[in-house]
Every structure is written in structure tokens, then in C-alpha cells.
Amino acid sequence: MRFFTPWGLLGLLAVPAIIFMYLLKQKYKETKVPSLYLWKKAIPESKAQEPWQKLRKNILMFLQIAAAAVLAFALGSPYIMGKTQVVDYVLALDCSISMQARDVAESRFVAAKKDMLRLVDEAAPETTFSFVLLGEEPSLVLSGTQEKQEILRCIQDTQVTDGGVAWDKAKEILEAERDVLGGQIVVFTDDYGSMGDLPVEEQVYNKGGNNSALSLLSYSEQEDGLSVLTRLENWGVGGEEKTVTLYVDNAVFDTKSFLLERGESKDVTFRGVPKDANSIMVRLFPEDDLMTDNMRYVGVSSSSSERVLLVTENNMFLEKALSLIDNVELYKASPEKMTGISGYGLYIFDGCLPEKMPDDGFILLLNPPENAYVTMGEKKNITATARMLDNTGLADISTISFEVSKARALNANWGKPLIRSGGDSLAVFGEYQGKKTAVFGFDLHDSDLPLNAGFPILFYRLMEWYFPDGEGALTQHQAGETISFSLRPETEKAWVITPQGGKMVVAPPFPSLPYTQTSKTGFYSLVEEDGSGTQTTQIFGINPKTEGESDLTLKGEQKTVEGGQAKTVHAGKSMRNLLLLLLCAILIIEWRVNCREH
Known part of the structure; x- marks a missing residue:
């Protein structure tokens, strides 16, 4: 016999303690009585209480010793080795x-x-x-x-x-x-x-719990302020009144109530929300079996314009395309005046490069000379049609194709291809030393891309990538998603503050680390700090997943499956349960004996 927990055998110390208790002399006191006749009858019993006498046969003592011993062995978790069938x-x-x-x-x-x-x-x-x-x-x-x-x-x-x-x-x-x-x-x-x-x-x-949920939250800017849209869906009991409350910057702004049947949904609109709001939350009452999907959160992004400097000799196509983008404040300079420039969010160099690149801002290079950003092949004639790639992450550009007469193939280990012709990458984009950077290996005038209907779309989506706004802005994400932050070019430190007040640094290093701690819903804040200590904060919401989750009814059918394959191992068979049953039997017997004697 072996033991899983040998220290349990310390319980055997109770055995000498029980014996010692039976040997102890019982204390008594003198008392005057009117007669000794009856007391003489009690002498044999009093003799039994004399100290340190030879132990008499006492069934209660033996039962108590047995109970203590069995309990000690049970605490030691004894087992015997043998073969047994085990399923992993x-x-x-x-x-x-x-x-x-x-x-x-x-x-x-x-x-x-x-x-x-x-x-x-x-x-x-x-x-x-x-x-x-x-x-x-x-x-x-x-x-x-x-x-x-x-x-x-x-x-x-x-x-x-x-x-x-x-x-x-x-x-x-x-x-x-x-x-x-x-x-x-x-x-x-x-x-x-x-x-x-x-x-x-x-x-x-x-x-089959009772549940209703808010499955959508968005906003748009109108003349009278922000218009907020949310969607109420009912998977629970029909005919109950549901109340949707709108909170703006943590204060109640408006409330609306509805009666919905089971399986019915309702779009709810709130108007007149102040344009300077920082955060918007909606909450559903009353509470039901799943409370987490009764709330949704969204941060309000700023709509400020971004300063973009275009350095070019005379590229009217590019200038026209950039000037059509709402959040771009376009400035233009000639290559002779590009020394010592600063203060812009994006620098576009068309066919030229300054001796010293700006310390601030993102970079877009078009047909550049040799540089430290990319490895460039020799300029050559291009015969294959140039096409945008499907997996770039930029919307609505994968169908764009065009012809280019001359170009240089590009290779950059920090970026991914944007445009390919045959096996050559003609444009790449990504983050180089913490700054968003894109490089085109051809002159726009050597292609028919500016005449293509997709030309303004391409640069619109590129500007969205450089400066996320609207749908691309950091306003809300779904719980469990990994977030890649688009930091400002002047940012030197960045961290995220969670709804619970925790802090996680995401930069440095650059590019910023992907943020994965999004398992819980609520308002999060991205804080960016530049070299002067100036901080900017963007609030964003993490929202619950409702699709496939908020409908609490039981789905699917139970299937019968065979158990896993058992393996034969040499293992210890525990005897603890057997000993505990024996202990219960001993205690019952001890109780019965004690009742009879008294």
C-alpha cells in the first residue's frame, strides 16, 4: 500500500491521546451525605476510576481508536498499484x-x-x-x-x-x-x-434565455449636430416594452421606448447630439438574461484637416486628385524650395528627394531617385498590365488596372506590394522606421493611370490609410479583435487606458504593437505624446459581438458519439472512499454502544 498524502498519517497521534484520556484520574470533591449505604454500592465503579491502573476491556475505547486510525489512513489517501483503463x-x-x-x-x-x-x-x-x-x-x-x-x-x-x-x-x-x-x-x-x-x-x-440586444451604433454629422443610429433586436419574450437611453459624454441625452415582438428589430435614431462630443453610449432597459449586449460604445473622431505638402515640378493630375479629398489641406512647393521644410502631416515627393528628409510627417514617394527606403531595379520597359493587389486592405481598388511604359521594380522588407506587373512590384507601402510610407517606382506621366477612373479612388484610399477618418477612424471595434493603431507622425510615446483604468504601452517600438487586450467591452483611450510632452487622446469603444451570440435559443441537435479510446496503465487505485465508508460504520457502532451503556 502506498499513500498520495503521507502527512495524513499524522492523525495516528490521536490513538495515544485516546488511551491517555482513559488512563487519566477523574477529579472529585468531598461532600457530606446522610448515609453511606448506597455509596458502598458505588465502590466498584469508583475503583475503575483510579489513575494509572491496568486498562480494562472497553469496547468504546477500542471503537474510538479504530475510528481514529481509519480516519488517519483515509487522510493519507492510500492506494494500491494495479492495471486500470484510462481515457485521456x-x-x-x-x-x-x-x-x-x-x-x-x-x-x-x-x-x-x-x-x-x-x-x-x-x-x-x-x-x-x-x-x-x-x-x-x-x-x-x-x-x-x-x-x-x-x-x-x-x-x-x-x-x-x-x-x-x-x-x-x-x-x-x-x-x-x-x-x-x-x-x-x-x-x-x-x-x-x-x-x-x-x-x-x-x-x-x-x-433558452430571454434576451434583447443593441446590435449597431453609428453616427453621422448633420447641420443640427450629430445624428446617432442604433438597432434594437428582440430574441426574447414579445410584447415587452424596451427603453433605449442615449448617453453623451457619460450624461443622459435622450430616451425612447418601443414594443417589439419576438424576432423583430427596430432602428432608433437620435438627433441634435453636440458636434464636440467625445463619446456616445446607448443602453437598453430592462435587464435580461444577457446584460453585456445591452450596451454599445463609440468614440467621436475629430474632423480636422490634415496638412499635405506636394513637392513637384508640374503634376496637375496628382494635384487635382488630392484637392478633391475633404480632409486634406493641400500645399504645393517646387523642388528648389524643399530644404528645411517641416510642419506637415504628409510629404509627397514627385520625382525628387531633399538632401535631408523631414523629421515629422508621413512620406509618399513617386518615381524617386536612389534612396534608403527601397531597393530599386534598373528602369525598364513594362509590357504586362499593372494591377492593384487584392489583399492590400484598401477598399475599392482591387479592380484597378492600367498600362505603364517604363518603371523600376521595388523591393522593401518593411512593406507589402500595392501594384504588380508580372512578377515585379511597382509600388509598395507600409511603415518604415515608425512612419507610414508608400513608394511608386514609376512616373505617373509614363502611364495611363491618371486617365483611369480608379485614379482618384486610389489616392483617396491612400489618404484614408495615412489619416483614418470616418469608417476607418479609431472609433469602435468588436470585442476580441486585434487593433493596429495609426499613430501620428510626431508621436514618440503611445499607450492605451482600459475601462478599468489599466495602462498598456503600445509604442515605442515603432510601428506600434498590435493591441490584443480587447476581450471586455467599454470605452478605451489611445493617448499619444510627442517630443514636447503634448498629449492627444482618442476615445474608442469595444463592443460585444451580437451576431450568432445574442440569440440564446438552443441550436443544433445532440449527437451520439463513441467514447475516446481507453488505454491500460499501471496506476494507483484509491482506497480512500472504502476507508471513509468503514469509518462511518465504526462511528455508527460506537454511537449505538454508547446509547446502550447510558
């Missing part, structure tokens, strides 16, 4: 927003964690576990561990998010881990069928 587990926990629903006691997430902790705690020794968190970015937390305490701690520390689950990626991780571990996949979630044809055991927590 790949455990997956759904951390999406719908798991916060309170149609299950406490919440779906809390109930799932409790059952997962119980499964691990009751699993046989030598059971191997892997643990996967299911979220917008599913992750393998533990792989192939037999340390129960480690996986119990990981499960206990797991927090629910306000986002969704990337089920396709989750399926790939679970399938790969099952192939390595060879065990049973157990998914703790709130719907059936999320894993498709992958054989998994689904532990589902769903009682």
Missing part, C-alpha cells in the same frame, strides 16, 4: 459572450467551469489532459499534462469574454490535439453542432 481528454471551454447568460444557475460559463473542474478532479490517476480556450483567437493552453493541479488552476483562472468563437480555427486545434493525444474531445458550450462532423462530446448549458 482534450477539454475545450467556450468563452464567448453567450456563455454569460443567466438562464442557468449563476451563468452558463460558471456551470460549465464547475463541471469541467469536477471531471478533472474525479479522473483516474495517469489521465492525460489538454486544455483549449474557445474565443475569437482559440488557443491551446495546456497540452498532454497529467498534473491535475496545473489544469485545475488554468480552468479556475479562465475568464469569459465579450466576443465570439472562431469555430473553424477551434476545430483545427482540437482535431490536431486529438491526433497527438488520442483521447476524447469534450466541449463545454451552449449549442450543439458547432464542431461540424468532428466527433466530440458536447456538454451543453442552455435553457
